[in-house]
Amino acid sequence: MRMMLRPMKRLPLSLHLGAALTALLVAMALLSLLWTPYPAEQVRVLARLKPPSLEHWLGTDHFGRDVLSMIMVGARNSLAVGAAAVGLGLAAGVPLGLLAAGLGRWGDEVVARLGDLVFAFPAVLSAILLTAVLGAGAVNVVLALALFNAAVLARVTRGAALAVWRRPYVGAALALGRGPLSVTLVHVLPNIAGIVVVQATVLFAVAIVNEAALSYLGLGIQPPSPSWGKMLGDAQTYLFTAPLQAVFPGIAIALCVMGLTMLGDGLRDWLDPRHRSSGVL
Amino acid sequence: MPTAKQRFTLAAVAVLVLAAASQAAMAQPRTDLVVGMQLEPPHLDPTAGAAGAIKEVTYANLFEPLLRVNADGALIPALAERWSVSDDGLTYRFTLRPNAKFHDGTTADSADVKFTLDRARAADSVNAQKAYFAPIASVETPDPRSVVVTLSRPDGLFLAHMASGDAAIVAPETAATNKQKPVGTGPFKFDRWVAGDRVVLVRNPDYDGPKPALERVSFRFISDPAAQVAALKAGDVDAFTLFSTYEALPEFRNDPAFKVMVGSTEGETILSTNNARKPFDDVRVRRAMAHAIDRKTLIEGVLYGNGVAIGSHFPPHREGYVDLTGMYPYDPAKAKALLAEAGYPNGFDTTLRLPPPPYARRGGELVAAMLAEVGIRAKIEPVEWAAWLEKTFKGKDYDLTLIAHTEPLDIDIYARPDYYFNYKSERFNALNDELNRTQDQAKRNALYGEEQRVLAEDAVNGFLFMLPSVTVQKANLTGLWVNRPVQANDVTGAAWR
Numbered sequence: 015m016r017m018m019l020r021p022m023k024r025l026p027l028s029l030h031l032g033a034a035l036t037a038l039l040v041a042m043a044l045l046s047l048l049w050t051p052y053p054a055e056q057v058r059v060l061a062r063l064k065p066p067s068l069e070h071w072l073g074t075d076h077f078g079r080d081v082l083s084m085i086m087v088g089a090r091n092s093l094a095v096g097a098a099a100v101g102l103g104l105a106a107g108v109p110l111g112l113l114a115a116g117l118g119r120w121g122d123e124v125v126a127r128l129g130d131l132v133f134a135f136p137a138v139l140s141a142i143l144l145t146a147v148l149g150a151g152a153v154n155v156v157l158a159l160a161l162f163n164a165a166v167l168a169r170v171t172r173g174a175a176l177a178v179w180r181r182p183y184v185g186a187a188l189a190l191g192r193g194p195l196s197v198t199l200v201h202v203l204p205n206i207a208g209i210v211v212v213q214a215t216v217l218f219a220v221a222i223v224n225e226a227a228l229s230y231l232g233l234g235i236q237p238p239s240p241s242w243g244k245m246l247g248d249a250q251t252y253l254f255t256a257p258l259q260a261v262f263p264g265i266a267i268a269l270c271v272m273g274l275t276m277l278g279d280g281l282r283d284w285l286d287p288r289h290r291s292s293g294v295l
Numbered sequence: 296m297p298t299a300k301q302r303f304t305l306a307a308v309a310v311l312v313l314a315a316a317s318q319a320a321m322a323q324p325r326t327d328l329v330v331g332m333q334l335e336p337p338h339l340d341p342t343a344g345a346a347g348a349i350k351e352v353t354y355a356n357l358f359e360p361l362l363r364v365n366a367d368g369a370l371i372p373a374l375a376e377r378w379s380v381s382d383d384g385l386t387y388r389f390t391l392r393p394n395a396k397f398h399d400g401t402t403a404d405s406a407d408v409k410f411t412l413d414r415a416r417a418a419d420s421v422n423a424q425k426a427y428f429a430p431i432a433s434v435e436t437p438d439p440r441s442v443v444v445t446l447s448r449p450d451g452l453f454l455a456h457m458a459s460g461d462a463a464i465v466a467p468e469t470a471a472t473n474k475q476k477p478v479g480t481g482p483f484k485f486d487r488w489v490a491g492d493r494v495v496l497v498r499n500p501d502y503d504g505p506k507p508a509l510e511r512v513s514f515r516f517i518s519d520p521a522a523q524v525a526a527l528k529a530g531d532v533d534a535f536t537l538f539s540t541y542e543a544l545p546e547f548r549n550d551p552a553f554k555v556m557v558g559s560t561e562g563e564t565i566l567s568t569n570n571a572r573k574p575f576d577d578v579r580v581r582r583a584m585a586h587a588i589d590r591k592t593l594i595e596g597v598l599y600g601n602g603v604a605i606g607s608h609f610p611p612h613r614e615g616y617v618d619l620t621g622m623y624p625y626d627p628a629k630a631k632a633l634l635a636e637a638g639y640p641n642g643f644d645t646t647l648r649l650p651p652p653p654y655a656r657r658g659g660e661l662v663a664a665m666l667a668e669v670g671i672r673a674k675i676e677p678v679e680w681a682a683w684l685e686k687t688f689k690g691k692d693y694d695l696t697l698i699a700h701t702e703p704l705d706i707d708i709y710a711r712p713d714y715y716f717n718y719k720s721e722r723f724n725a726l727n728d729e730l731n732r733t734q735d736q737a738k739r740n741a742l743y744g745e746e747q748r749v750l751a752e753d754a755v756n757g758f759l760f761m762l763p764s765v766t767v768q769k770a771n772l773t774g775l776w777v778n779r780p781v782q783a784n785d786v787t788g789a790a791w792r
Contacts, residue, residue, distance in 0.1 A: 057664045059596040063542075076542070077596055077661065150677050236675045237660045238667070251520040251653070255542050 029280025035273025043090040050083035055238040063256045072262045084240035085266050091235050092222045098156045099221040100214050103163025111171025116194050125168055132165035138227050150233040159221045170213045174206040208285035212278055219274035226267050242267050324791035326510040330784055331532035335516035338474035341460035345423035347782040350460035352494050352514050354783035358463035358479035361389050368780030370454055374464050374480055384449035384734050389442040394503035397466050398484040405436035410467045427456035449732055482507045482787050508790035527767055534768035536784050539653050541599035547767050557601050558764040558778035559612045562699035566757025569693055571717035574643055581754035583633035585623035587669040594760050597658045602760040607747035608706050610761055615743030619751040630669040642670020645694040650683040659697045691715045699762045706746055723749045
């Protein structure tokens with residue numbers, strides 16, 4: 015019985031489901047690079063607003079484009095924006111957070127205040143402001159979301175790193191003559207990696223929702239490149255005449271965000287030492 | 296104490312009386328009207344703003360120019376009951392209605408007209424169509440009912456311009472506050488403005504002309520297309536003008552409670568092209584674009600077929616129109632050949648800037664797809680109105696943009712040296728000068744025809760389609776305009792059957 019309760023390799027259910035959904039999405043996005051049922055940008059006005067059929071599995075949109083093809087390429091665009099926004103956020107946020115924790119005092123203060131500045135506005139609002147100034151488009155959306163992600167990741171990294179810095183073994187390492195950089199790389203970074211990965215996964219989901227919101231408003235990915243948010247925005251005027259138009263991109267966004275969020279939750283449960291040692295999993 | 300039976304009888308009688316009363320009320324036609332509009336006006340002074348929504352609320356209803364345009368596009372008397380033009384086309388004499396009054400009770404006389412015209416042409420004028428007043432040399436007022444306007448040069452469109460909302464007659468006492476509390480001479484006067492929701496006008500009991508049938512008219516502002524459809528179906532609005540959710544029209548057409556009217560506007564919808572910028576300075580490139588655009592598909596895709604193709608900058612319903620839609624038939628192969636001839640065998644990259652209206656956003660997406668077919672890769676850049684006006688219209692910093700030009704008879708914009716098309720043509724300017732000197736209508740029409748031909752030959756812009764005027768209204772409402780010769784929601788003739 016004691017053996018059963020020891021830390022096990024069993025993975026949380028949410029991790030399974032999340033990973034499966036995310037893998038499906040990534041597979042669809044990768045497949046779209048090689049093949050889509052129709053070219054996603056092909057316009058055929060006379061074949062517009064068709065319901066799902068054998069020819070068009072998810073029907074056609076208001077310009078007669080194949081909805082399935084658009085959703086597949088849309089997945090690629092969403093993932094690309096999410097990955098870029100989180101990647102840039104990691105590249106900027108983690109070093110800043112480590113720096114803040116390592117430097118302490120004024121360095122910490124500067125990073126914290128910069129974060130406050132970013133957090134003063136909700137992410138979508140600051141993204142709208144930024145795209146209003148710089149112009150609409152995928153690149154500017156990535157920049158706006160990366161800025162927000164960097165602030166979040168810097169804060170998370172700093173908090174977690176500070177906790178590690180207070181550990182006795184860090185004191186010991188310092189007493190043995192290790193420099194702050196060495197301590198950061200050898201002791202701090204590996205110990206906070208889990209927390210950062212979990213946070214990054216959640217931010218990935220948030221970035222995809224925000225990208226969809228911005229594209230819905232016409233500020234994000236620009237046509238002809240398909241985007242789930244833009245598809246939803248276009249569908250809005252057809253709510254009375256062709257309500258199915260809103261259903262498929264809506265499902266795509268919901269499944270994608272659900273997958274990533276569950277993946278994040280699962281990873282947290284799996285990686286969190288407290289959860290691991292509780293033995294209830 | 297009445298018995299239970301007596302009480303029942305009393306109640307029954309009361310119910311019958313009430314029912315009869317409401318029957319009587321039903322028999323009376325309604326005297327109120329709610330008109331839905333897409334955009335809310337920024338203010339209500341038509342002499343100080345270009346926004347079409349200002350005129351859609353105030354034109355002919357609240358403010359009157361000297362003369363006005365009616366539903367058929369003809370000029371009819373408004374504040375002036377008659378007018379005459381001298382043979383040299385330089386002197387215009389207007390005689391005002393004898394009992395015209397502003398809504399604040401003051402008389403509307405020649406001094407008010409002089410004030411209005413002098414204000415509109417002053418150096419510090421904020422009139423959106425200042426050019427309309429530029430030919431005026433002097434305004435004299437021999438007596439309270441007579442106005443004599445002398446022009447410095449003949450202007451064939453002067454009367455039409457004086458019938459525009461921009462030339463609405465205002466009083467010196469109230470001109471400064473018209474933006475929020477408009478005071479005009481029309482058959483309706485301002486009641487209130489609930490910001491973000493509606494403007495309410497009520498019948499002017501002191502109006503000296505024919506009284507409108509309606510007592511109260513509300514203009515409600517609903518920008519969201521789905522909400523517009525819902526408001527019509529729920530009966531929250533009785534009519535929606537310039538309705539642009541074209542895909543919902545079949546549904547309203549099939550419903551006997553509604554009537555759908557599709558008419559013309561003055562809105563030439565064009566792919567404005569920066570003629571000064573490479574590669575658009577080469578006429579072969581512009582002609583290639585003309586061949587690349589399939590207008591029929593565009594009209595189907597954007598307007599669900601409710602529009603007319605154009606081949607130049609002139610509306611088909613106007614006298615003087617020449618059909619040039621056949622000059623550049625849809626032919627992608629020819630477009631590619633022309634591009635190759637101009638030195639772009641692999642096409643080129645460009646930017647297509649799109650203002651907010653659905654016709655522009657949707658039309659732009661389709662045009663970009665069509666241009667892509669021949670190798671012109673147009674990056675779409677959606678912008679808000681303010682940014683569009685600033686960068687594109689005033690700044691002339693753009694490649695391509697898609698926009699409807701809604702001013703009536705505005706082909707003369709191609710003669711303006713500083714206009715945002717950056718188009719310069721000696722031929723066109725000479726024709727335009729001659730047009731301004733010509734009073735004879737037949738000759739004017741011929742000149743208009745030649746102007747259209749020059750623009751089509753030069754393929755100055757992509758000439759796409761006329762924006763339709765679509766009105767969805769309750770079936771028993773009469774008197775709203777089918778066509779839209781000027782920007783207006785004239786409700787003075789509206790009535791319930």
